[in-house]
Amino acid sequence: xxxxxxxxxxxxxxxxxxSLSFGAVRAISDVSFDILKGEVRAIIGPNGAGKTSxxxxxxxxxxxxxxxxxxxxxxxxxxxxxxxxxxxIGRTFQNVALFRGMSTLDNxxxxxxxxxxxxxxxSMIWWGSAQKxxxxxxxxxxxxxxxxxxxxxxxTPVGRLPYGLQKRVELGxxxxxxxxxxxLDEPMAGMNVEEKEDMCRFILDVNDEFGTTICLIExxxxxxxxxxxxVMVLDYGGKIGDGVPEEVRANQKVIDAYxxxxx
Amino acid sequence: xxxxxxxxxxxxxxLLSGLLTGSLYSLVALGFVLIFKxxxxxxxxxxxxxxxxxxxxxxxxxxxxVHWTVAFLVTVAVMVGLAWCVEKFVLGKLxxxxxxxxxxxxxxxxxxxxxxxQTIWGSDIRVMDIGLPDGVFDVGGVxxxxxxxxxxxxxxxxxxxxxxxxxxxxxxxALRAVADDHQAAMSVGISLRYIWIVVWTVAGLVGLVAxxxxxxxxxxxxxxxxxxxxxxxxxxxxxxxxxxxxxVGGLIIGAGEKLAEIYLGPxxxxxxxxxxxxxxxxxxxxxRPQGLFxxxxxxxx
Numbered sequence: 001x002x003x004x005x006x007x008x009x010x011x012x013x014x015x016x017x018x019s020l021s022f023g024a025v026r027a028i029s030d031v032s033f034d035i036l037k038g039e040v041r042a043i044i045g046p047n048g049a050g051k052t053s054x055x056x057x058x059x060x061x062x063x064x065x066x067x068x069x070x071x072x073x074x075x076x077x078x079x080x081x082x083x084x085x086x087x088x089i090g091r092t093f094q095n096v097a098l099f100r101g102m103s104t105l106d107n108x109x110x111x112x113x114x115x116x117x118x119x120x121x122x123s124m125i126w127w128g129s130a131q132k133x134x135x136x137x138x139x140x141x142x143x144x145x146x147x148x149x150x151x152x153x154x155x156t157p158v159g160r161l162p163y164g165l166q167k168r169v170e171l172g173x174x175x176x177x178x179x180x181x182x183x184l185d186e187p188m189a190g191m192n193v194e195e196k197e198d199m200c201r202f203i204l205d206v207n208d209e210f211g212t213t214i215c216l217i218e219x220x221x222x223x224x225x226x227x228x229x230x231v232m233v234l235d236y237g238g239k240i241g242d243g244v245p246e247e248v249r250a251n252q253k254v255i256d257a258y259x260x261x262x263x
Numbered sequence: 264x265x266x267x268x269x270x271x272x273x274x275x276x277x278l279l280s281g282l283l284t285g286s287l288y289s290l291v292a293l294g295f296v297l298i299f300k301x302x303x304x305x306x307x308x309x310x311x312x313x314x315x316x317x318x319x320x321x322x323x324x325x326x327x328x329v330h331w332t333v334a335f336l337v338t339v340a341v342m343v344g345l346a347w348c349v350e351k352f353v354l355g356k357l358x359x360x361x362x363x364x365x366x367x368x369x370x371x372x373x374x375x376x377x378x379x380x381q382t383i384w385g386s387d388i389r390v391m392d393i394g395l396p397d398g399v400f401d402v403g404g405v406x407x408x409x410x411x412x413x414x415x416x417x418x419x420x421x422x423x424x425x426x427x428x429x430x431x432x433x434x435x436x437a438l439r440a441v442a443d444d445h446q447a448a449m450s451v452g453i454s455l456r457y458i459w460i461v462v463w464t465v466a467g468l469v470g471l472v473a474x475x476x477x478x479x480x481x482x483x484x485x486x487x488x489x490x491x492x493x494x495x496x497x498x499x500x501x502x503x504x505x506x507x508x509x510x511v512g513g514l515i516i517g518a519g520e521k522l523a524e525i526y527l528g529p530x531x532x533x534x535x536x537x538x539x540x541x542x543x544x545x546x547x548x549x550x551r552p553q554g555l556f557x558x559x560x561x562x563x564x
Contacts (some may be wrong), residue, residue, distance in 0.1 A: 012461030059450065097447035099440045100503075110440045114452035116433045130432070175450055 006072050008038040012181060012213050013058065018067030027053040028064065029237045034185055035181065035231055040214045042224045046232035046257060054234070055183045058215070059091050060084040071181075072160045081152055086114055090179030092170045094186045094217075100159035104169050107158055108144055110138075111176025112137045136244045148202060164195040171202060182206070184216040188223060196220065200227055221258075230260065233257065272404045278518055282347050285517015286418040287480070290473035292494040292501065292509040293421065294466045299503045300429070301353075301438035301462040303363040311376035312467055312493020315389065317474030317483045321385035321391055324453030331393040335471075343460075343466030350459045358455060359445055377488060386485060391478030398516030414476045421472065424505050427463075438462055452525055502554025511555060516540045 006012050013035040020028040028050045035041045043051045052126050056062040058069060062080040068075050070242040071087065088112075099107050118135060145151055148168050153161060158169055167187060174182055187203065188196045190251045204227055224231060234252045235239035241251040248254055291313060298306040306312075324334035345498050353368050397407035429435040440448040441458045449455060477487055493516070501512025518541075524536040 036268070081446075081449035082452045082454045085450060091450050093447065093450075097444045097450075099443035099447065101443055102439060103435075106436060106439075109446075110436050110453075111451050113433065113437055113440075118312065134433075173447075173451060191467075 001179065006037045008211070010037050011035070012044055012072065013215075014070040015054075015058070016068045016070070018057060018064040018069065020057060020064040025219070026237050028057070030067075031234070031237075031239045032067075033232050033239065035215055036230075037213055038204070038207075038211055039213060039229040040227055041213075042228035042231045043217050043218070043220070043234060044217065044231060045240075048236075050237040051234055052185055053079060053237075055091065055185055055215070058181075059089050059183060077093035083141040085179075088178075088180035089183065089194035090174040090177045090181070091216065091247075092167070092185060092187060093176050094189065096166045096170055098158045098166055098170055098173070099218075101157065102152060103155050103157055104161075104172075105145070105154050107169055108141045108176045109137065110173045110231075112141060114177055126250075139177055139221055141172075145177050148172050149203070155175040164191050167199065168202070168231060169189070175206065176260075178210075179212060181213045181215065184214060186219065187215050188218060188220060198221060203227060204240075244250060244258070268449050269404075276351060276407075277521050279407055280411065280519070281518035281521030282514050283415045283517070284521065285514040286415040286510070287473070287476055287513075288490075288497050288517055289412075289492050289510045289513025290414070290418050290421070290469065290476060291491055292497040292513055293418075293425065293506065294336060294469040294473065295331075295494055295498055296501075296503065296506055296509045297425070297466045297469060298462055299442075299488040300506075301443045302314075302365075302459060303362055304354075304369060305362070305503070306409070306466065307366065307369040308376060309466065309470060309494070310488040312342075313470040313477070313491060315345070315376045315380040316471035316488060317391060317478040318380045318384045318389070320475065321389040321478065325389075335393075335475075338471055339468065341462050342471055345469055346460050346463035349463050350456055355456060356458055369532060374490075375469040377485070378447065383501045386461075386500065389478075389483040391438040391483050394477065395479050399478075412475075412478060414480075417461050417472060417476065418513075421469065422506055422510050428465075428487065429506065432460075434461065450481065477482040481521065493540060496540040498554070499544040500547055501554060503558045505556035508554055508556035516543065519543055 001056070011034045015034065016032050017030050018028060018032075019026070019030055031054070043054060045051050053062060055098075057064050061081060063078050067081060070076070071089070072216070083254040099110060102110070116133060145154060148171065150168055150172065151167065153165060153169075158166055171187065184203070188199050191199065200223060203216070205215060207214050216228075230243060231241075231245055231248045232239060233248060235253075235257040236244065240253040240257060241248050243251075264336055291309065294309040294312065295306060298309070315524040316338055320331075320334050323337050325327070327334070337532045353372060354365065357365055357368060359370055375386060381411070396407050400409060402406045408508070415429075415455040437448070437453045437458055438461070440451070440457060442455060445455060448458075454544055455496065474483070476488065477490060495517050497509060497512040500515055501508025501510070519538045523539045524533070
């Protein structure tokens with residue numbers, strides 16, 4: 001089985017009946033859903049509903065005990081995270097996972113890792129060409145920095161940046177790999193209104209301009225309903241709703257889960 | 264006037280000898296820094312790796328009766344194999360564990376290597392002879408040990424190569440990324456396995472070079488793995504994450520302990536050299552816990 005090119009509107013990622021447990025704890029049970037090429041797909045649900053676990057399954061940090069994941073027409077067996085990245089799945093993390101000792105620029109450059117061809121030995125021998133390649137990637141990274149409006153913090157070690165900016169740098173690092181599917185784990189958590197608006201704009205721009213498919217987890221319902229094409233709702237590891245924002249908003253089970261009525 | 268002059272020359276000689284011995288400490292410390300920088304693991308086994316590398320090289324040279332360069336190359340292959348095994352059987356099983364767990368695992372590796380090396384190659388003191396000069400230069404009345412000078416230059420060369428490797432190459436950036444955050448590194452497509460093998464190989468090679476230098480000086484013997492302990496105060500001084508720090512730290516420790524031995528030793532009954540380094544490091548810790556060049560950890564709360 002080989003990967004196929006996926007056209008906009010077709011299924012990019014198909015999750016079939018996956019279940020994941022840690023010992024006796026069931027994080028995900030029998031969930032199926034799909035992500036279409038070019039859409040903004042949201043996963044919502046109360047804390048502990050299995051949202052992050054779902055992203056971890058998709059990019060290979062976790063391996064579900066049951067079910068299959070098909071990406072670009074290829075059903076995968078156990079896949080390592082770096083392989084997922086190589087196939088075009090990028091992501092950010094709930095609790096900002098940046099390389100704290102490095103500058104903004106270096107963090108985003110690390111995102112180019114997969115795109116850089118020169119190996120350890122060739123870069124020792126062909127120093128000149130390795131430098132030239134470095135420059136090309138540097139240019140691409142500068143474009144991302146401009147796009148995200150973080151020129152001023154280019155050289156700042158990211159550990160010193162405020163939280164909102166760290167999240168932005170993390171998005172930049174994920175973008176640097178030119179992902180086809182971008183997984184965003186609570187990209188707006190802990191942000192003030194203004195920062196949230198900025199982040200929304202960036203996400204929509206990425207989706208628009210680069211045609212990047214986006215799957216995001218978010219708590220802020222207003223934001224989710226505004227920017228998503230389709231929303232899936234998880235509760236206690238199971239899927240309780242799926243559809244366009246209006247459908248989900250009207251779904252009784254979803255209302256119960258959020259208001260605590262059903263439990 | 265005459266005695267003042269010769270006193271001064273003697274001082275310079277002690278200082279130089281101290282600095283050059285210090286560069287040998289730096290070589291050992293470098294191995295620690297490399298692994299710490301790249302995987303956040305304090306590799307207790309660095310000393311054992313140095314001993315193992317030196318033992319293997321001498322052993323292979325004797326067993327096969329080949330020129331030392333051939334033995335060197337074979338040993339390089341052995342160290343690559345060792346790095347592969349460490350990743351495969353030890354670290355690979357411990358991804359995302361606490362640093363202390365990884366540290367304990369390296370203690371295990373230490374004892375294994377100490378035992379394994381001696382099982383294969385025996386525990387006799389071997390002579391490491393790769394034709395390094397062992398005479399002294401006489402520079403205007405100051406005597407410089409040639410072997411120490413070679414060691415100093417080797418250390419300098421390695422630092423330059425490693426600094427470029429870490430800061431200017433793609434893989435260097437990947438190494439630093441892995442040190443900072445395993446998950447994030449994997450998410451941008453870095454293979455932990457590959458990085459760990461590379462970094463343990465490089466640390467093994469640094470250990471090999473350090474082993475050759477120390478082996479030429481003292482003979483290849485079990486106590487070489489104890490020299491690694493001298494690298495600890497060097498690291499405290501220089502910072503655990505800084506390659507230049509390992510060098511400067513080594514020089515300060517080397518010069519400090521020699522000078523202390525000669526000029527302070529007589530007042531406290533001698534043998535200062537054995538503990539001076541640790542004292543110095545401890546005092547230093549009070550003022551700059553992150554070391555001279557270490558990254559200051561700022562924890563947001």
